[in-house]
Structure formats: C-alpha cells, structure tokens
Amino acid sequence: MQKLLxxxxxxxxxxxxxxxFQDSTNVEYDDASxxxxxxxxxxxxxxxxxxxxxxxxxxxxxxWWEKFKTWLYSYWLRFFQWLFGGEKAVGYLSAFLGxxxxxxxxxxxxxxxLFFLKTNMNSISxxxxxxxxxxxxxxxxxxxxxxxxxxxxxxxxDKNYRLAIRYYYLYILKIxxxxxxxxxxxxxxNDDYQKELSNSTYAKPFVTITRLYDYIWYGDFAIDETKYNxxxxxxxxxxxxxxxx
Numbered sequence: 001m002q003k004l005l006x007x008x009x010x011x012x013x014x015x016x017x018x019x020x021f022q023d024s025t026n027v028e029y030d031d032a033s034x035x036x037x038x039x040x041x042x043x044x045x046x047x048x049x050x051x052x053x054x055x056x057x058x059x060x061x062x063x064w065w066e067k068f069k070t071w072l073y074s075y076w077l078r079f080f081q082w083l084f085g086g087e088k089a090v091g092y093l094s095a096f097l098g099x100x101x102x103x104x105x106x107x108x109x110x111x112x113x114l115f116f117l118k119t120n121m122n123s124i125s126x127x128x129x130x131x132x133x134x135x136x137x138x139x140x141x142x143x144x145x146x147x148x149x150x151x152x153x154x155x156x157x158d159k160n161y162r163l164a165i166r167y168y169y170l171y172i173l174k175i176x177x178x179x180x181x182x183x184x185x186x187x188x189x190n191d192d193y194q195k196e197l198s199n200s201t202y203a204k205p206f207v208t209i210t211r212l213y214d215y216i217w218y219g220d221f222a223i224d225e226t227k228y229n230x231x232x233x234x235x236x237x238x239x240x241x242x243x244x245x
Contacts, residue, residue, distance in 0.1 A: 140186050142167070143174045161228035162216055168235045169213040175242050176202070190214070205238040 062070070142148060148171040155164035173193070177184035182196045190210050197203045212231045215221055223231070 139170060142170050143177075143184065148174060156228075159225070161223045161225065162221070164228065165213060165216045165223075165231060165235075168232065169209060169217070172206075172209060172235060172238060172242075175239065176206075179242060181242070202238065202242065205234065205241070209234050209238055 142151070148167055151167045152164050152171065155161070155167060173182070173184055176182045176193075176197075181200065181202060182193045184193075190213075194203065194207060194210065197206050212234060216223055216231065
C-alpha cells in the first residue's frame with residue numbers, strides 16, 4: 001500500500017513539472033510594424049559610381065599573335081570542313097582552292113626541272129671524268145711513243161697554233177724527264193713539276209711556259225701566227241737551255 005502511494009506521488013509530481021515547463025515555453029509573437037527603408041535613385045547612383053561595387057569582369061584585348069592564331073585555326077577548320085564535310089568554300093579559301101591546282105603544277109614542274117638538272121650535272125661530271133681519263137692516256141701515249149716534234153710541225157702546217165703549243169709543252173716535259181730534271185708521272189700536275197724544279201735554273205722559265213700553256217690550251221684561247229711565235233720563243237729558249245745540259 002505504501003508502494004502504491006509512493007508511485008502515485010511521483011506521477012503527480014512529474015505531471016505538475018511537465019505542465020509548468022510547457023507553460024513556461026510559450027512563444028510570444030511581436031505584432032509591431034517594421035519601418036520600410038526607401039532607396040532613392042541618388043542612393044543607387046552612388047553605389048553604381050563606386051568601383052568597389054563593380055563586379056564585372058573585363059576581358060583583355062587579344063594580342064596580334066593570338067588574333068593570328070585564331071584566324072589561322074579558323075581558316076584551317078573551314079578548310080577541313082570543306083574537305084571532309086562537304087561545306088562550300090567561300091572568300092579567301094575559295095580563291096586559294098582555285099589556285100591550288102596551278103600551285104601543284106608549278107611545284108611538280110620545279111621538282112622535275114631540279115631532277116633533270118641533277119641528272120644532267122651527274123652525266124656531265126661523269127663525261128668530264130671520262131674525257132679527262134682519255135686525255136691523260138693520250139698525253140701519256142704522246143710523251144712515251146710519239147714523235148712530238150713532227151706533231152708540232154703538222155699542227156703548224158694546219159695553222160692549229162693552239163694545238164702546237166700543247167705539243168710543245170708535252171715536248172718540254174719529255175726532254176726534262178729524259179734529263180732527270182723531273183720525274184714525269186701520269187697522275188702528277190704541272191704544280192708538282194714546278195716544285196721539283198724550284199731549286200734549279202729552269203724554275204722561272206718553266207713557270208713562264210706553264211702560264212702560257214694554261215692560258216692558251218685550257219683557256220681555249222685562239223691565237224694567230226704572230227702570237228704563237230711570241231709564245232713559242234719562250235718554249236724554244238727553255239728547250240735550248242735543257243738540251244745543252
């Protein structure tokens with residue numbers, strides 16, 4: 001019985017506490033009116049003029065390089081769209097495509113001409129080598145086997161004074177070789193012989209006739225009888241000094 005009374009007392013106590021708590025948490029509403037803030041046009045203008053309230057992003061102008069890349073990209077994009085997408089070309093692209101066949105033709109012609117020139121130059125180079133080999137073989141045969149004085153006489157009878165000078169120069173080389181003044185070899189040059197004669201009394205005269213020979217024979221210089229006689233005098237002078245040895 002005592003337990004029942006104790007339980008009842010506790011329930012009454014909690015009920016009173018809950019009621020008191022509920023009563024103390026009632027919401028109070030404020031029904032007073034709020035003043036309306038009015039913003040005039042002048043107030044708005046002051047904010048507009050203040051740069052700190054300007055949140056607009058300004059786009060910087062593109063440089064000329066950026067503009068060029070943009071134009072080039074746009075041009076090529078249009079070109080590939082025309083090429084693969086069937087779009088009709090207009091403007092500069094249309095003009096370029098109109099000239100394209102002619103440009104390709106010019107490029108083809110240039111390539112063909114360069115190929116021809118290269119092939120032709122190789123042929124000329126090979127021809128010169130063959131001609132040089134034939135000439136050297138001919139000179140070797142003349143020096144070793146021919147009567148060079150008779151060849152000079154025949155050339156003079158034909159009034160081929162340029163050829164006569166050539167034979168005279170080969171004759172000088174022959175008699176110098178026979179006198180052991182030079183060591184004649186097929187692969188040697190006239191400069192080699194000048195070096196071999198550098199310490200002899202024949203050095204200066206040999207340089208003189210070598211210059212005449214190079215000028216007349218290799219320079220393809222046509223001479224008459226008077227000019228031949230003047231040049232031949234230098235050859236004869238050197239020939240006489242060699243044969244007297």
